[in-house]
Amino acid sequence: AQKVTQAQTEISVVEKEDVTLDCVYETRDTTYYLFWYKQPPSGELVFLIRRNSFDEQNEISGRYSWNFQKSTSSFNFTITASQVVDSAVYFCALSEAKRNTPLVFGKGTRLSVIA
Amino acid sequence: KAGVTQTPRYLIKTRGQQVTLSCSPISGHRSVSWYQQTPGQGLQFLFEYFSETQRNKGNFPGRFSGRQFSNSRSEMNVSTLELGDSALYLCASSLLPYGTGGGETQYFGPGTRLLVL
Numbered sequence: 128a129q130k131v132t133q134a135q136t137e138i139s140v141v142e143k144e145d146v147t148l149d150c151v152y153e154t155r156d157t158t159y160y161l162f163w164y165k166q167p168p169s170g171e172l173v174f175l176i177r178r179n180s181f182d183e184q185n186e187i188s189g190r191y192s193w194n195f196q197k198s199t200s201s202f203n204f205t206i207t208a209s210q211v212v213d214s215a216v217y218f219c220a221l222s223e224a225k226r227n228t229p230l231v232f233g234k235g236t237r238l239s240v241i242a
Numbered sequence: 243k244a245g246v247t248q249t250p251r252y253l254i255k256t257r258g259q260q261v262t263l264s265c266s267p268i269s270g271h272r273s274v275s276w277y278q279q280t281p282g283q284g285l286q287f288l289f290e291y292f293s294e295t296q297r298n299k300g301n302f303p304g305r306f307s308g309r310q311f312s313n314s315r316s317e318m319n320v321s322t323l324e325l326g327d328s329a330l331y332l333c334a335s336s337l338l339p340y341g342t343g344g345g346e347t348q349y350f351g352p353g354t355r356l357l358v359l
Contacts, residue, residue: 159345170330172334174350218285228298235284
């Protein structure tokens with residue numbers, strides 16, 4: 128069965144530090160999609176990135192970068208030079224392409240960036 | 243383009259009452275999914291609708307139901323509310339349903355915070 132594990136429950140960093148949020152997934156499908164969402168205190172889940180299982184290229188978007196490694200079933204998220212506005216709960220999620228199963232989320236990592 | 247909207251944003255009910263939550267998807271999106279978020283259980287899938295049909299349902303009791311209208315707007319209903327139903331209910335929309343092979347990205351609304359007293 129599909130599963131997403133975010134082992135870090137809470138992380139606290141000082142502004143301008145780099146921080147990496149870990150995500151490990153389990154799936155039996157060869158075609159799947161991985162997502163990261165940000166949930167600020169307002170509650171809305173904000174879509175950050177979608178990556179399919181055939182594309183292992185790392186991606187960078189401004190201060191955000193993602194490292195996808197199929198060999199370790201990980202899809203880690205790094206924020207460079209963190210800012211207070213990055214404080215939120217971050218969720219990693221998995222969608223299997225062939226099975227009629229919904230998006231499965233990890234438990235989330237609460238990131239606090241201290242000024 | 244307007245995002246997913248949910249009404250109401252906050253709701254207080256008492257045990258035994260029923261509640262209806264509404265979700266308007268992004269224009270052009272035909273799939274709507276509902277999730278329940280609680281501190282203990284995290285984000286749990288409730289159900290998904292596409293073209294007015296429920297395609298899948300999560301592991302929730304029959305007190306939780308939903309429907310989708312021809313304009314893709316969706317409602318979910320919880321009858322005979324229990325204290326444990328207190329949660330943030332999130333609606334998400336996508337162009338197509340999940341499971342169609344394309345790994346559709348779901349876009350979420352701000353949620354409805356339900357408190358059951």
